Amino acid sequence: MTIDETRAYMADWSKKLCDEGFLVDYQGSLSCRVGETMLISPRKKKLSALKPDDIILVDIQSGSMTTGANPPADFSVHREIYRNRKDINALVHSFELNFLTCSKSGKTIYPLLDDMAQIVGPTARTAAYTEPVKNKVRSAVVKKLKKRNAVLLSDNGALCAGNDLDDTHAVCQVFMKGCKCFIETEFLGGGKRINPLETRLMRLVYLMKYSKQTVENR
Amino acid sequence: MSINEAREIVQEACVELVKAGLVARTWGNISARVDDEVFVITPSGRRYEDLTVTDMVPVKISDLTHEGSIKPSSEKGLHAEIYKQNKGVNAVIHTHQTHASTVAAARKDITGIGKKHSALLGTTVRVAAYGLPGTGKLARATAEALGASNAALMANHGAVCVGKKMRDAFAVARALEEAAEEFIARSFLSASGQNGPFSLAAMHTFYLNMMAER
Numbered sequence: 001m002t003i004d005e006t007r008a009y010m011a012d013w014s015k016k017l018c019d020e021g022f023l024v025d026y027q028g029s030l031s032c033r034v035g036e037t038m039l040i041s042p043r044k045k046k047l048s049a050l051k052p053d054d055i056i057l058v059d060i061q062s063g064s065m066t067t068g069a070n071p072p073a074d075f076s077v078h079r080e081i082y083r084n085r086k087d088i089n090a091l092v093h094s095f096e097l098n099f100l101t102c103s104k105s106g107k108t109i110y111p112l113l114d115d116m117a118q119i120v121g122p123t124a125r126t127a128a129y130t131e132p133v134k135n136k137v138r139s140a141v142v143k144k145l146k147k148r149n150a151v152l153l154s155d156n157g158a159l160c161a162g163n164d165l166d167d168t169h170a171v172c173q174v175f176m177k178g179c180k181c182f183i184e185t186e187f188l189g190g191g192k193r194i195n196p197l198e199t200r201l202m203r204l205v206y207l208m209k210y211s212k213q214t215v216e217n218r
Numbered sequence: 219m220s221i222n223e224a225r226e227i228v229q230e231a232c233v234e235l236v237k238a239g240l241v242a243r244t245w246g247n248i249s250a251r252v253d254d255e256v257f258v259i260t261p262s263g264r265r266y267e268d269l270t271v272t273d274m275v276p277v278k279i280s281d282l283t284h285e286g287s288i289k290p291s292s293e294k295g296l297h298a299e300i301y302k303q304n305k306g307v308n309a310v311i312h313t314h315q316t317h318a319s320t321v322a323a324a325r326k327d328i329t330g331i332g333k334k335h336s337a338l339l340g341t342t343v344r345v346a347a348y349g350l351p352g353t354g355k356l357a358r359a360t361a362e363a364l365g366a367s368n369a370a371l372m373a374n375h376g377a378v379c380v381g382k383k384m385r386d387a388f389a390v391a392r393a394l395e396e397a398a399e400e401f402i403a404r405s406f407l408s409a410s411g412q413n414g415p416f417s418l419a420a421m422h423t424f425y426l427n428m429m430a431e432r
Contacts (some may be wrong), residue, residue, distance in 0.1 A: 033380070046319035059325050064257050097418070097422060101422045101425060101426060104424060104426055105425070105429045106429075107429065111374075112324075112374060113319055113322075113323055113375065113376075114350075114351050114373055114374055115245060115314055115375075131297070152385045170243060173242065173243075175314055177314075177320075180316065180320060181319065181323040183421070183422065184320050184402050184406070185300075185320065185323050185324040186409075186425060186428065187402070187405045187406040187409040187421070188321060188324035188326050188402065188405050189324055189326060190319075190322055190324065191323050192323065192324060192325040192348075192373065192374065194264065194348070194374050198350055201350075202351065207273070210262075210263055210292075211263075212262020212263075212352075213244070213262050213264065213289070214244060214263050214264055214265060216263075217261055217262050217263050217264060217288055217289050218264075218288065
């Protein structure tokens with residue numbers, strides 16, 4: 001996809017993610033990698049009505065961007081992830097209620113459902129997060145996201161990651177359900193944990209085989 | 219029923235279930251019985267919105283072999299087990315629906331189902347023992363929990379809903395989601411000692427206070 005195509009693609013996804021409650025106007029952010037650059041939603045813009053021209057272009061290595069651009073407070077976290085994870089090309093920072101509650105609890109979320117084990121990873125951990133974002137915070141987020149597709153940012157919701165925004169949307173859906181289970185099973189006598197070894201096995205099978213079926217099984 | 223008729227029923231169900239929010243993307247699977255030997259099921263790993271009638275895969279109940287180059291859902295064994303056990307069942311829907319999955323994550327039966335849903339669900343929906351996805355263990359445990367009822371929860375996974383016709387299984391899936399939501403709300407009010415009506419915001423606040431005290 002070209003940069004212009006990606007801008008339009010992000011504007012479409014921004015509306016869809018707002019419709020589903022993963023983004024709220026003026027809260028949260030989304031970004032995509034295009035080659036050596038990153039495109040990211042701006043601060044203080046209505047995300048449900050985001051226009052392609054509103055989106056900010058950032059050089060991933062240097063961090064330089066258009067003069068006068070107003071990036072979101074977490075933009076350097078997005079950049080740091082793209083610098084460290086070549087498998088990730090799209091990110092969504094969501095303040096959805098289940099994410100927010102889990103990020104406030106500080107708990108490590110272990111999968112209570114098979115699909116979270118497959119799509120998010122063996123656990124989802126919480127990284128210490130404060131704004132303005134400093135180097136220590138960026139490193140912590142990258143570290144806690146290692147070998148996973150989502151990380152909680154303390155008191156600040158979740159950062160979901162994928163190969164593209166469609167993939168990242170799937171991570172948002174599955175991780176949101178995983179967080180809901182984690183919270184609500186507390187009132188059902190507690191969630192029953194899946195064997196950690198089986199969790200890792202499911203993740204491996206998903207990455208190596210099942211995730212490729214959409215294209216291959218035709 | 220012919221294979222093509224079954225394929226059409228499954229394809230229409232895919233559209234309806236996505237619209238109703240009971241299935242999404244590639245998650246879950248849907249099948250319809252052709253006769254005592256064959257059923258037709260959604261393919262493995264494909265998005266519901268992209269599926270055409272010819273993508274649906276005929277599978278033999280006895281040995282799980284399939285026709286054509288498109289691979290059937292990896293949960294074909296679960297569907298076969300149910301068709302073998304319940305001769306009156308002609309449609310099976312396996313979902314990852316949100317509220318039912320939440321109860322399944324606690325490995326609890328849904329109990330105390332009220333009049334609104336008991337005609338379809340009975341007063342209890344049982345949860346099956348855990349098995350890894352796609353395994354015989356999961357298929358057998360789910361069929362056993364289902365017994366002669368219309369729905370069962372699958373531990374840490376989702377739910378299975380059945381019917382004489384596809385529209386019956388669809389109605390069961392809808393009723394199950396409502397019953398599961400009510401069960402969670404009732405359980406929260408009982409555990410927290412709060413009076414109704416249920417509020418999601420109150421549940422989250424209570425949860426955070428509880429975690430802070432631990």
